[in-house]
Amino acid sequence: MAELDLILLGPPGAGKGTQGSQLTADFGLPHVATGDMLRAAREAGTELGRIASRYMEAGELVPDDVIIAMILERLADDDAADGFLLDGFPRTTQQADALAAQLAEHGRRLTAALLIDVPDEVVIRRLSGRRIDPATGRIYHLDFDPPPRGVDPAALVQRDDDREDTVRRRLAVYHEQTEPLIAYYDERALLARFDGTLSPEEVHGHIRSTLVTLALEEDA
Ligand code: AP5
Numbered sequence: 644m645a646e647l648d649l650i651l652l653g654p655p656g657a658g659k660g661t662q663g664s665q666l667t668a669d670f671g672l673p674h675v676a677t678g679d680m681l682r683a684a685r686e687a688g689t690e691l692g693r694i695a696s697r698y699m700e701a702g703e704l705v706p707d708d709v710i711i712a713m714i715l716e717r718l719a720d721d722d723a724a725d726g727f728l729l730d731g732f733p734r735t736t737q738q739a740d741a742l743a744a745q746l747a748e749h750g751r752r753l754t755a756a757l758l759i760d761v762p763d764e765v766v767i768r769r770l771s772g773r774r775i776d777p778a779t780g781r782i783y784h785l786d787f788d789p790p791p792r793g794v795d796p797a798a799l800v801q802r803d804d805d806r807e808d809t810v811r812r813r814l815a816v817y818h819e820q821t822e823p824l825i826a827y828y829d830e831r832a833l834l835a836r837f838d839g840t841l842s843p844e845e846v847h848g849h850i851r852s853t854l855v856t857l858a859l860e861e862d863a
Contacts, residue, residue, distance in 0.1 A: 644670070644862075645858045645860075646725050647670060648752070650730075651731075652756050652758045652824060654763070655770060656767075656769040657759040657839045658759050659731065660782055661782055663728055665847050670728075672728045674730060675714070677713070677714065678731045680713060681705065699803075700803055702810070707735055707738055707741075710732065711741045714738075718745065735824075739828075755835050755853075758825060759839035760837065766814060769787070770805045771807060772785040772787070774796070775801075776790070
């Protein structure tokens with residue numbers, strides 16, 4: 644199988660985590676999710692977790708130097724040597740430049756930036772209903788993807804930053820600091836856009852078939 648070095652782009656609540664876990668299973672790629680890494684660091688009470696915590700609670704981005712160091716170290720791990728799916732990184736032009744430089748240093752280049760597009764009003768509805776199973780990490784939605792029988796809804800947890808005021812701040816930060824990456828990757832002919840308002844299965848099918856085509860092109 645060809646090497647796939649991929650990033651998932653999109654606003655909060657676009658479905659990056661939902662799609663990321665399925666795509667990494669499909670293509671055998673490590674799912675490198677910055678938000679999950681920062682939340683794990685916060686739970687573990689590390690210095691990184693303490694620094695990140697106050698930015699995350701406010702819906703602001705963690706400083707570039709902190710995030711870039713964390714991700715470049717993660718991408719040096721053996722399991723990312725033949726491909727990866729980054730979810731939540733890069734989020735600024737400085738992060739995108741750092742990723743490109745690191746890949747170039749190792750004779751690699753990004754295969755594609757997968758943009759999951761969703762309007763703001765859909766984001767607010769999705770994040771207010773999002774719940775996570777702390778035992779498995781499985782993401783649910785109270786209306787769109789409710790937990791099955793056997794999973795106790797009362798045991799599911801809501802993320803601290805899914806309160807409506809914080810979601811609105813996260814959206815504003817996305818439009819100011821991350822949206823410019825759409826033009827950045829489009830200019831480099833790396834952007835693939837997907838309609839994130841479709842069902843999770845439809846979004847998955849569209850991204851999956853694009854990746855199968857890209858893998859075949861890389862192999863040719
Ligand atoms: P992070 O954890 O990355 O959050 P995010 O990007 O805001 O994305 P989310 O995890 O909220 O949403 P998602 O797109 O994964 O959607 P999901 O699949 O869960 O980052 C958190 C914080 O960490 C940031 O605010 C920042 O402080 C910091 N941080 C992280 N990376 C950073 C970086 N690079 N630089 C600086 N700071 C950084 O789906 C959402 C809901 O919708 C779920 O309930 C799901 O069931 C439902 N759903 C999903 N798809 C569909 C669909 N197609 N139809 C209907 N419902 C759907």
